[in-house]
Amino acid sequence: MLAAALWVAGLLAYQLPGPGWIKGVALLAWGGFALATAVAVGRARAGRWPGPIFLAMLVLCGVWWLLLSPSQDRVWADDVAQRLKVVDFDGTRVVLDNVRNFTWRSEDDHDVRWERREYDLDQLRSADLVMSYWMGPLIAHTLVSFGFADGRQLVFSLEIRKERGESFSALGGFFRKFEMTLVAAEETDIVRVRSNVRGEDVYLYRLKGMTLEQLKGLFVSYLGEARRLDAAPAFYNTLTSNCTTIVYELAKQIAPGLPLDYRLLVSGYFAEYARDLGVLTPDVDFATLKARGRITDRARAAGDDPRFSALIRQGVPGIDAEPQR
Incomplete structure (x- = not known):
């Protein structure tokens, strides 16, 4: 879970479009949710709501990752x-x-x-x-x-x-x-x-x-x-x-x-x-x-x-x- 949470955090930090404050809010929200999921897992209550949502988020981020495509056309240095x-x-x-x-x-x-x-x-x-x-x-x-x-x-x-x-x-x-x-x-x-x-x-x-x-x-x-x-x-x-x-x-x-x-x-x-x-x-x-x-x-x-x-x-x-x- 820790590795998965860190991977999603990195994806948000480096790929989420928009100004820095949006990324900051998204990272804080994700960090809080990942922590809540970890606590629920520790108490054997993940099946109620955070566990499935956490898995769904991983799947969505995995699809996002796969859809990222390199380009030849940018304003290059x-x-x-x-x-x-x-x-x-x-x-x-x-x-x-x-x-x-x-x-x-x-x-x-x-x-x-x-x-x-x-x-x-x-x-x-x-x-x-x-x-x-x-x-x-x-x-x-x-x-x-x-x-x-x-x-x-x-x-x-x-x-x-x-x-x-x-x-x-x-x-x-x-x-x-x-x-x-x-x-x-x-x-x-x-x-x-x-x-x-x-x-x-x-x-x-x-x-x-x-x-x-x-x-x-x-x-x-x-x-x-x-x-x-x-x-x-x-x-x-x-x-x-x-x-x-x-x-x-x-x-x-x-x-x-x-x-x-x-x-x-x-x-x-x-x-x-x-x-x-x-x-x-x-x-x-x-x-x-x-x-x-x-x-x-x-x-x-x-x-x-x-x-x-x-x-x-x-x-x-x-x-x-x-x-x-």
């Missing part, structure tokens, strides 16, 4: 306003529309640029796991940055698709509050905005032991996700459809035996999970990987230097080694 589109892909050459390349001076002051880019997947040379912490050590945003032979980097990031003026809520993510979107962006945009503008703490780890075919497979998996979200909107879910679980699901397509682990949910420890799987730089203890992989200070020092991607990688274990082809 600038940084998620466009959907990533796969314009053309012949198995090697890919053309992407709406690659993000903003210049950020502050959260509210930025130059908006969505660009068309072409990549040759035979020129893939590396993949890096990027972890960005904004609310302590337990939770981090997970990104994957692909490196090409010409020095370019392309970062994929699954994010909530915020409406203008909206902010992220981990609790709201449990109640279909947000749609999700896949962003492809330059590191000078998506990494720098986190380290230099939002003040997040950012770490970078080189993914090792991947052949060219495996790199291509992971990249192509992101293309599939982009096509899926372009064709139909989907809800973000804090537990099952977030920035970390998408990396796991895509990686499973090239390595089906990947084990489930609590660190897929406690995303701040995802890099340790990757280390235990043997996909980070070998023969280096995790404490060293993390200390030398912390790019926050280097990113802030690099500023708007065009060598940003090279500068933030200085000293990161495994970066100077010859990439596997």
Whole structure:
């Protein structure tokens, strides 16, 4: 009963339309009714009236939940306003529309640029796991940055698709509050905005032991996700459809035996999970990987230097080694 009551309360808090005072009244009314039901159950009197009404409310809220539908058409925030589109892909050459390349001076002051880019997947040379912490050590945003032979980097990031003026809520993510979107962006945009503008703490780890075919497979998996979200909107879910679980699901397509682990949910420890799987730089203890992989200070020092991607990688274990082809 407690779990059910809390779930309904969350649904009311995040989905009930109208001003805040209406939500407050609804939550107070629901809390009082749930308490009365609990007392009646304790006295073995729930069958008289509160029990059936409580169950009916659960059914109604369940129907309401099922009828909620995601949308592609809202007044979106600038940084998620466009959907990533796969314009053309012949198995090697890919053309992407709406690659993000903003210049950020502050959260509210930025130059908006969505660009068309072409990549040759035979020129893939590396993949890096990027972890960005904004609310302590337990939770981090997970990104994957692909490196090409010409020095370019392309970062994929699954994010909530915020409406203008909206902010992220981990609790709201449990109640279909947000749609999700896949962003492809330059590191000078998506990494720098986190380290230099939002003040997040950012770490970078080189993914090792991947052949060219495996790199291509992971990249192509992101293309599939982009096509899926372009064709139909989907809800973000804090537990099952977030920035970390998408990396796991895509990686499973090239390595089906990947084990489930609590660190897929406690995303701040995802890099340790990757280390235990043997996909980070070998023969280096995790404490060293993390200390030398912390790019926050280097990113802030690099500023708007065009060598940003090279500068933030200085000293990161495994970066100077010859990439596997």
